[in-house]
Amino acid sequence: MAVLREASASTAPDLPQIKHKKEPGHLYSSLSFVLIFLFIGLPVWWKATTVYRVSLPYSEIEALSSKKIVQRISVHVLLVEKQYPEGDLVNLLDNATSAKRTAQFTDGNEYVYEWAVRLAYQDETDLLLSGKTLEEIDTALHHMEHLRADNRLNVVVVPNGTFKGKVTIGLHKTIYFEGGEGLQDLARSIANVVREDAIREDLLKRLFTSPKSQERSRPDKERMRPLSATTKFDVTFTLIVPEPQILDVSWKIQEAIHAYMGPFLDRVSTLATVNVKSQVLYLTDLKVQPHFDKEKGVYSLTADKLPLIINPVEGSSGLHASVNPALNFMVYVVPRAHHPLYVYDERGQPLETNAFLSPKWGGFLFYNVPKFPESGAALPARVDLDMRSIFQVFLGQLRLLMGLPDTRPKEGLHVMEGSVCSDLEVDFLLRRRTQDYLSMSVSSLFSLSQLLSTISNIVIKDEIGDLIYSSVHSAERSLELLSKGDLETAFKEAEAAFLASEKAFFDPSLLALLYFPDDQKYAIYIPLFLPISIPVLLSLRYILTHYRQTKTAKVDKVD
Secondary structure (H helix, E strand, C coil): CCCCCCCCHHHCCCCCCCCCCCCHHHHHHHHHHHHHHHHHHHHHHHHHHCCCECCCCHHHHHHHHCCCEEEEEEEEEEECCCCCCHHHHHHHHHHHHHHCCCHHHCCCEEEEEEEEEEECCHHHHHHHCCCCCHHHHHHHHHCCHHHCHHHCEEEEEECCCCCCCCEEECCCCEEEEECCCCHHHHHHHHHHHHHHHHCCHHHHHHHCCCCCCCCCCCCCHHHHCCCCCCCEEEEEEEEEECCCCCEEEECCHHHHHHHHHHHHHHHCCCCCEEEEEEEEEECCCCCCCCEEECCCCEEEECHHHCHHHHHHHHHCCCCCCCCCCEEEEEEEECCHHHCCEEEECCCCCECCCCEEEECCCEEEEEECCCCCCCCCCCCCEEEECCHHHHHHHHHHHHHHHHCCCCCCCECCEEECCCCCCCHHHHHHHHHHHHHHHHHHHHHHHHHHHHHHHHCCCCCECHHHHHHHHHHHHHHHHHHHHHHHCCHHHHHHHHHHHHHHHHHHHCCHHHHCCCCCCHHHHHHHHHHHHHHHHHHHHHHHHHHHHHHHHHHHHHHHHHC
């Protein structure tokens, strides 16, 4: 039987210790995972989530919003007789225009006048002293090429007693003064008439709104009444016949528009594109009960009831079929039950036109037919409207809605009246629209630049950048042309600046990330990157640990 004996420690064999080495592939996989994440994953994510933003002219927009609108106006004074020293008159005119500064309306809008004085040429003198009517002289002077140069205003000083009026403003940028007064008084009179009655500087300054102005403008009928500045709008003429079974109303609307409204629309075609429409509404009531005056035997509508007329008519007229702003002019043929009907103002006085005007909307005219058919007469009875009287009212209302001021007679001043607006009135509209376009375009650009610089995650496409650059360039060009006195070209550049700025400001692409703040970004990215970052951090920990062990082993080996 064999006996098992425990071997002593001294006799036990010395065996080598077994070590489990980690494969180098584990290290390489961790390192590659980290490198792929840092050098491929993060750049791809950064590129994919980067918001494309084209560079914008922020400094130019800031400078543009601080610039003044300087309008240069050239005025030439023609002396028929050498009764005033030319050099002294120029100096007095310069002093008169520089001294009379309207302090309350100088914010961002300035007018500079260039005066020149000369003796009238012989052909001009012969014409002015020919004894013709002032209207004929004004037309003849307008056809002289040298008087129409440089878009300038001409002031003609004739001997006392040549014409009936002391001061007359013509239809073609010419003002006629009668001399006879002192040199200083003449210079003061010329400067006042040019600034207040020809250019209407104070009114233009009052209507101007600075792009950086934070204060709301005071209510002003000249500011609130016209249609907002636009490059195109519609004009709709509507005939309302509540009783077509009684009256067969005939209106020659096409001929009337061509004869009465066409010349005016052609004259202001530079300002905007106008689309003219017409329609007839039958069996349409006003939904307003007029008051019957027993003493006068007439029906009346007071001013407080007039606004209630528009809404019921609009509901059945189809006036909203166009995307363009619209001006509406309506003729309401008064029915038998309310005939005759007259409109009264706030003071209880009947209006001569029997019509009223609604700001930014249009005009409404009540038409009383001469008489209704008698009992037993054939129905419907034909009625021809007096289109001339109707369009006299509508043309006056259209002038106001286009932005021309309501002129009132002034003592010692006569203003020629024509079938269309005068050259000075067209210039007034050009100046008003130009300063409106510049103010609105600069305001839109300034607001847009503040928005885009504040919110960094709004996409700015190349198209938006091109529009903004184009608007800035056009606005700067318009300001430059105004300072040189080129009004018509300045207006076109201001219009281009306005259109480009409005298109850029309301572009739908700017709203894509407008309401996507940073805290919402974190809420989306954290659930995405947190699961990925944990393995990356563990791999980095293993790589650092391996690096430290390797470094320690090398040190021990050296020792």
